[in-house]
Amino acid sequence: MQKEKILSLLSEKCMQSFGCDLDEATKQQTYRAVCLVVRDLLVQTRNDFCSRYEKQQAKQVYYMSMEFLVGTSLHNNLYNLGLEDSFRAALADLNVDLDDLYEIEPDAGLGNGGLGRLASCYMDAMSSLHIPATGFSLRYEFGIFKQKIIDGWQMEFPDNWLDMGDVWLIPRKEDAVEVKFGGQVHEWMQDGKLKIEQYDYTPVLAVPYDMFISGYDSGAVNKLVLWSAKSPSNMDMNAFSRGDYVKAIEQNAMAEAISKVLYPADDHVEGKILRLKQQYLFVSASLQSIVKNHLKHFDSLDSLPQKAAIHINDTHPALCVPELLRILLDDYGYDWDRAWDICQNTLAYTNHTVMSEALERWPEYLFREQLPRIYQLVAEINRRLVNQLNTVYPGDLAKIEYMAVIANNEVRMANLCLACCHKVNGVSKLHSDILKDSIFHDYYHIAPDKFTNVTNGIAYRRWLCQSNPKLTEKLREWIGDGFLHDANALEKLMKYYDKANVLQDLQKIKRYNKEVLCNYIARSNGINVDPNSIFDVQIKRLHEYKRQLLNVLHIMHLYCVIKENPNLDIPPRTFIFAAKASAGYFMAKQVIRLIDAVSKLVNSDPAVREKVKVVFLEDYKVSLAEIIIPAADISEQISIAGKEASGTGNMKLMINGAVTLGTLDGANVEIHEQVGDDNIFLFGLTAPEVEELWKKGYNPVEYYNGNLELRRVIDMLTSGVLGSRFDEIAKSLLTNSYGAADAYMTLADFDSYVRKQEEVGRTYLDKRKFFNMSLVNIAKAGLFSADRAVTEYADDIWQVKGIK
Ligand code: CJB
Secondary structure, eight states, X not given: OOHHHHHHHHHHHHHHHHSSOGGGOOHHHHHHHHHHHHHHHHHHHHHHHHHHHHHTTOOEEEEEOSOEEEEOOHHHHHHHHTOHHHHHHHHHHTTOOHHHHHHHOOOEEESXXXXXXXXXXXXXXXXXXXXXXXXEEEOOSBOSOEEEEETTEXXXXXOOTHHHHGGGEEEOGGGOEEEEESSEEEEEEETTEEEEEEESXXXXXXXXXXXXXXXXXXXXXXXXXXXXXXXXXXXXXXXXXXXXXXXXXXXXXXXXXXXXXXXXXXXXXXXXXXXXXXXXXXXXXXXXXXXXXXXXXXXXXXXXXXXXXXEEESSTTTTHHHHHHHIIIIITOOOHHHHHHHHHHHEEEEOOOOOGGGSOEEEHHHHHHHOHHHHHHHHHHHHHHHHHHHHHSTTOHHHHHHHOSEETTEEEHHHHHHHHOSEEEESXXXXXXXXXXXXXXXXXXXXXGGEEEOOOOBOHIIXXXXXXXXXXXXXXXXXXXXXXXXXXXXXXXXXGTTOHHHHHHHHHHHHHHHHHHHHHHHHHHOOOOOTTSEEEEEESOOOGGGTHHHHHHHHHHHHHHHHHOTTOOOOOEEEEEEOOOOXXXXXXXXXXHHHHHHHHHHHTOTTTTTTXXXXXXSSOOHHHXXXXXXXXXXXXXXXXXXXXXXXXXXXXXXXXXXXXXXXXXXXXXXXXXXXXXXXXXXXXXXXXXXXXXXXXXXXXXHHHHHOHHHHHHHHHHHHSTTSSOOHHHHHHHHTOSSSOTTTXXXXXXXXXXXXXXXXXXXXXXXXXXXXXXXXXXXXXXXGGBHHHHHHHIIIIXXXXXXOO
């Protein structure tokens, strides 16, 4: 597009939206005008795409997820539309730097971490692959909280993203749907048919907002539909006319509270009523709109499984099962068997974690009270399931109870999905095997064909091409443009494996990206970091199983070693952390406090700080990850084996040339398969070894007593040298009385980790060797493209195809 055309579109938008000329617009107004112009372009492409797939009566994907961690959109959309350079040039005429506009865009942080970001990567990939898809979620008024660290403590602040982020959303008030909560169910016979009605319920309106999702160089634009809860205006009229003004307002607020805020817990659930209401609101509204859309094009719901693949992203949208059943039975008069058949063939489920605290279960009374009709259906699903299980496992009451949807006064959402969905997948080879062999083994036994694996993937055009333009430019020069469409073409880089000038260029690019990050660190933390040091990065949610603690204990060990021997010859290191902890997660917050204390100790000690620096970057989010990842040398993926379902940060770091230091957990196993032993730093127990050790009886005190280095750092925690004491952490490692001590085997893996870290240091001294490794990581990262992952979903689970 010519820059004159862009300028005229911008001028028009500016006048329309703000009543001012473009050259008088503030930066914020210019930003909004640019976004609105881009949005219009997306609408045009979308209309064209829709008419093509409607004409072909193509099957569609409906991706149901409580979280979409979208991040920013302007850069992504301009890049995908191939308009970045022309917009940059047009804006330069106005003395506006496009990068400044990128910076003022808030992240749409409608997710906690990996799961939500994966959903966004898959939306991007579906658009790039021309697969007609709609994502459904909630339009949280407040996304993931903003994090500040004050005196070592994480503080949470509201994320009012809609202030600026609303520019990408198009409301469709006319398409609002009603969702019913509470009340009673009335059943009666009419003309020989059972009739069902919910009465005395509380209605809540779900209003859809559309956000368009572009694909790379693709004629396809999909959309994310975000539901916002509203109180129906007529609901309070009675109370209002009786003069019960406060009650009316209260009811309004209660309805609207449903989409107010994202629950900030990751890999962990809280059985709160509001959360159940969020889930039902978005599930019911989405299914109503899917059904309506289907009936616009086809004459009955019999063909739903042929035309719609509804995907349940983790158990949060598991209410899809009984809600779709309810619609088929109550609203469209299907009989049970036919309705169940349609549900089974339409719905598929991805499991994202084996952590027992993340498996959703609802107290039965609460579930029944909030969703009386849905409860009846779940009870009937359970009754039929238990009957069936009695024939497969006669008399095995323990097994049947384990597999039941309702047991011990709880409704279990994973079992609901397992009982119904035609496909169930894990998110890495190891994780999918653990599902089959262990947590879902009994379901696997009765329906082995249901189970499959789709290893996660990333939208590499965001994570490499957009966030690391220097590397991308060089890659294009070295291997051509093929990788922009097909990530497997990155493998061509292997021909330069030992080419000195390529390795030097890789080193220069890394150095440049490190300088960018150094500037950020100087601005945000006031710490001067040496760009020649190894950038050793652990960025992810703060969770005990991810073992940020192991990383800190090693840093404390290094501190001790350097204090003992100030002339120690090791390459300087900068340890970079970024992580949010769930607001109520005490131990996670203690670990943040420990990182903060260690960083103060290390960074202020003249004997140590030349060799080691520790930086904790506040408020980890997509846009911050985009700055850190291109600058990383070492990617810390050090979870206890068997617990990290996949990880996707590991893939983003790898494709940017960072070398993984990790356990054989999640997708690290496949990264290892890709790069081979020589291009990864592996340490620690494997998943079977972890299991073995638990069986044998794990006693962390033996490790503490048997390893002087380990003992020294654990003793430091309670000695006061860190400025304050970390008794709870030490206790959780050695003497936890309410669970297993050291539940994540940090002590068992300490020695192996320390030795591997020494190897990392030695390897880095040989720059050529290190950048050989880095090159291999980039070259072999193609497998982890979201395009590959989505193609597997499309072929094996959804049976959908891209549109010509
Ligand atoms: N995951 O981010 C979350 N939240 C959850 O509640 C459960 C799992 C993560 O999902 C990612 C995407 O599949 C995985 O890569 C990651 O291992 C897992 O922890």
